[in-house]
Amino acid sequence: MSKGSLDAPAKPIQAHAHEVRSEDVVPLQVLSPEGEIVNPERLPDLTDDQLKEIMYRMVFTRTWDDRAVNLGRQGRLGFYAPVSGQEATMVGSEYALEKTDFICPGYRDMPQLVWHGLPLYQAFLYSRGHQHGGQIPEGVNVLMPQIIIGAQILHATGIAMGFKLKNEKRVVIAYTGDGGSSEGDFYEGLNFAGVYKLPAIYFVQNNRYAITTPYSKQTAAQSIAHKALAAGIRGVQVDGMDVLAVISAVKEAAEIARNGGGATLIEGLTYRFRPHSMSDDATKYRTKEEEAEWALKDPIVRFGKYLEAKGLWSEEDTARVKEEAKAAVAEHIKKAEQTEKMTVAGLIDSMFEQTPPDLERQKADFQ
């Protein structure tokens, strides 16, 4: 018996008029890799101060990521999923929202939570496996990072339905990666949002790899944005290394959602400069050439060039933000380390509003 190949080239397909076909999508881009505006119609309406704030957050996030990787190696942080390379999708998409909008993150999406209001030391506590990391402050509209890939897509759908039932002009955004788009929950969430016309944005950060598995082993679809067609919602692809394109796409999707126009799936084409997690070795599945090619698309370099040309940013600014970020990380890791240790009795009490009698008795073993 001959062994079949999973990579066998597809037989040529003859097109028929009744077949559903789709065209290639071209990702939305506002800034060229040289930092020039290539799509002035889609340039978001932002003041100079806002532009500087976005750059501040991106540089801060990159520095925080560098420091977090080091803190992880020193054993001062636990579970950590690096974010370098994805600052445009993360910072940009959050910046395009209102503070009243709600974020349902995946496990890599800590920057969006922090820029939406979660104190940095709580992000560190989450990494270190401390319950206070998940105690989101009142008024900060986010969920804790979701480990079960796809589950957050459904939570976003439910929260969006809540906004719709209460007649609130709020929007939910849920994040997942390219691998996450293969989950059943991903499709189910989009499909429900389509049926009920919910104010939701599903943002797929397509960084081309799900741990070691490349996009081509994840789906034969031309793009993840195409998957919106199956749910009858809007699908948009955006250059995820271009923060202005990300902001433009998310602002547009949010406005449509707020005005009753339903949900949008946004695919941001991006790249993580670091491995999947602290226990992953990317050299086993990625080439140096590929990494070098994507390094040229660095979202901070690109946006920096644009701001420098406008006289809004300089190397000194970058250096200053880096120092500020390092100082903030140092302060917040210290605060995390000084947070009171948890107790088993405390965990037992956090299971239910009222601890059942047997569980109450179990506490005695730990007091």
Add this chain to the structure above:
Amino acid sequence: MAQMTMIEAIKDAMRVELKRDPNVVIFGEDVGHVGGVFRATEGLQAEFGEHRVFDTPLAESAIGGLAVGLGIQGFRPIAEIQFVGFIFEALDQMFVQAARMRYRSGGRYNAPIVFRTPFGGGVKAAELHTDSLEGLAIQTPGIKVVVPSNPYDAKGLLISAIRDNDPVFFMEHLNLYRAFREEVPEGEYTVPIGKAKVVREGKDVTIIAYGLMVHTALKAAAELEKNGVQAEVIDLRTLSPLDIDTIVESIKKTNRAIVVQEAQKSAGAAAEIIAQINENAILHLEAPVLRCAGPDTVYPFVQIEDVWLPTPARIVKTVNQVLEF
């Protein structure tokens, strides 16, 4: 007071709560316009509107996720999973996301959800409609498991479940939906979650049961009575948290017990109950606590479900084993 079947009592509980609390919403497959495959929600959409009672696409995981998201937004969702065998599609949302929400967020968020699901054998249903999956639920921290056996309890327990600020898996036995009528008070009343009930007093042996098996146990107790054996029957009503105190009180009197469950034998509710009896009442026992349960097979093809499920005769046999020990 009105004479109601269990399904009517369940509907009445939801009606009372829809009226009382504007945050209560009901959804699931076919629960809206038609009122559910068993008519548990019949007429509720017409009375309260499509924004309170609505149909969903056919996707159990998303039904669970919708409930979790709505719960975070202050709603009190009653999510129906059409048949118990389909909870596997929704397990992550029920047993991970909802059950852990309060703990993961240190109390910032909670999941005030009722997952209603019909289950239970003896009705010649298709595959995966009747399995007893409560064992999966009771070993899941963070979700309560309630199994009523009669119309009065069903209404009072469901109202309690809807008002509970933590998730409740509410299992409704198919064979009890329309089995009999009894007096059920109009309006609101609650039956506390976590409290068992002695439904027949006796001094010789304790039979611990829940769901349909309460009625099977009562039939067995009537048989035993003919031989002069006074069996005490406990209806657990809630499997998690377990009311071990009521069980221990009974065993102090009878010194012998069996547990009856419709589920297959291993690692189910009975195993947990017996473990807790051993921990709390070993010195009051004259004999080991035995289980009367289905064998450790997949739920049977319906042609033989009546002999697969525990019968009064098998319960009598098990009681005799502990009496003759």
